[in-house]
Amino acid sequence: MKKNLIAKLLIVSMMFCGVFALTSCGGGGDDEAALVVVTEATFPPFDTVDDDGNITGFDMDLINAIAEDQGLTVEFKDIGFDSLIPALEADEADIIAAGMNSDDPGRQAKVDFGTPYFESQLVLVVADGNNSINGIDDLTSDMKVAGQIATTGAEEANALADAGTIGEAIILDKVSDAMLQLQNGDIDAIILDKPVTESYIAKQPGTAKIVGEPIGEAEHYAFAVQKGNEELLEKLNTGLQNMIDNGTYDDLIAKWF
Ligand code: ARG
Numbered sequence: 001m002k003k004n005l006i007a008k009l010l011i012v013s014m015m016f017c018g019v020f021a022l023t024s025c026g027g028g029g030d031d032e033a034a035l036v037v038v039t040e041a042t043f044p045p046f047d048t049v050d051d052d053g054n055i056t057g058f059d060m061d062l063i064n065a066i067a068e069d070q071g072l073t074v075e076f077k078d079i080g081f082d083s084l085i086p087a088l089e090a091d092e093a094d095i096i097a098a099g100m101n102s103d104d105p106g107r108q109a110k111v112d113f114g115t116p117y118f119e120s121q122l123v124l125v126v127a128d129g130n131n132s133i134n135g136i137d138d139l140t141s142d143m144k145v146a147g148q149i150a151t152t153g154a155e156e157a158n159a160l161a162d163a164g165t166i167g168e169a170i171i172l173d174k175v176s177d178a179m180l181q182l183q184n185g186d187i188d189a190i191i192l193d194k195p196v197t198e199s200y201i202a203k204q205p206g207t208a209k210i211v212g213e214p215i216g217e218a219e220h221y222a223f224a225v226q227k228g229n230e231e232l233l234e235k236l237n238t239g240l241q242n243m244i245d246n247g248t249y250d251d252l253i254a255k256w257f
Contacts, residue, residue, distance in 0.1 A: 034073040035094040035232075037063055040081040042148075042174040044199040045256040046099040046118075046221070049078065058256040059097040062117065063223070065248050066239030080173055082150035085110050088226045095223055095236070099193065101152050102222035112227055114236045116220035117249075122153055123210045125190040125197050127182050133189060135212025139166050143188040146170040146178040153191040156215055175200070183207055191215060195257065 039047040039059060047057045055076040067074045074095070079087060084100070087093040088111050099120070102113035126133045133139065143166045147154030157169035170187050172178045178190045179200050190197075194214065201208055225232045243249045 034075040035067075036077055036092070037074050037095040037097050038077050038079050038084050038087050038093040039096070039098045040084065040148075040174075041078040042176045043099050043193075043196050044203075046196065047078075047097070058118075058252055059099065059223075061252050061255070062240075062243065062249070063095065063097045065243050065252070066236060069242050070235040070239040072235065080150075081148055084150075085224075088224065091226065094229075094232065095225055097223050099196070099221050100224060101219035102224070103217065103220050104152070107224070110227065111224040112229065112233055113222040113224050114233055115240055116222045117240055118221040120219045120221060121194050121214040122156060122191055122216055122219070123194045123197055123214055124212050125182065125192050125208050126188065126211055127185070128206050128209050130188075130209075130211075133211055136215060137212075139189065141165070142167050144168045144170050144186070146172055146181060146187045146190045148175050148178065148192070149173055152216070152219060153193070156191045179204075179208065193219070 039055060041047045041049045041055050041057070043057075045057055046059045047055070050056045055078050060076060063074060066072075077093065081098065084093075084096045084098055085107065088096060096111065099118070100107070101120075102108070102116055107113075124133070124136055139145065139160065141164055145157045145160060145166045145168075147157035147169065149171050154169070154171050157166070157171070160166045161169040170178075170181070172181070175192065175196060178187070178192070181187045182190055194210065197208070197210055223236050225236070240249075
């Protein structure tokens with residue numbers, strides 16, 4: 001009888017260890033559930049989708065490297081650019097990684113930005129064969145200029161429309177749609193981030209070109225977290241500094257640009 005009891009105890013304790021091992025081995029470090037990182041993936045080389053449908057890009061590689069360094073587990077979600085900040089506010093996501101300009105008081109009131117990881121600028125983009133628009137001064141009140149919804153480019157396009165400089169600001173969900181409309185001649189120009197424009201042109205040479213001087217102030221892309229999530233912000237900032245110090249940041253720049 002005693003032998004039986006010991007055997008039973010052994011089995012129960014083995015089962016308990018088994019369950020324990022399962023729960024503690026699932027993650028990539030922490031026992032916590034994966035942090036949800038939201039992006040809008042028509043923004044190469046920062047945020048894009050590969051041939052297999054995976055969300056990828058400079059932002060994703062950098063977040064993955066930082067997460068590994070800081071013992072965090074992350075998963076990516078591709079949503080509308082105008083849904084990124086609302087997703088954090090509704091506690092449906094933990095991090096925005098979307099080439100998002102952090103020098104924006106409206107955004108700063110709603111989310112907390114980490115240390116900027118990339119400096120960028122907006123440019124004016126026209127069809128490759130367009131010889132009449134050579135800069136912002138050539139825009140006229142009969143023209144349509146596009147920008148991606150809720151972005152700094154859309155803000156500039158709206159400002160031009162409000163000032164009567166252009167006829168209409170065309171606000172589109174995806175950068176890829178804007179590029180398509182430009183090729184089809186539906187719109188006259190796009191206001192878009194320079195490195196992203198260059199990435200589209202590199203993939204489809206002869207479709208579009210950058211004209212004139214950069215528009216507005218330089219932008220500083222940063223990752224964002226929910227307002228007041230200092231613990232996560234601290235980890236992102238420390239991880240970013242570590243990636244700069246150990247050369248991973250430069251490797252990713254070389255890989256994606
Ligand atoms: N840099 C611009 C902004 O902050 C555009 C960002 C668009 N990013 C994207 N993943 N679609 O508004």
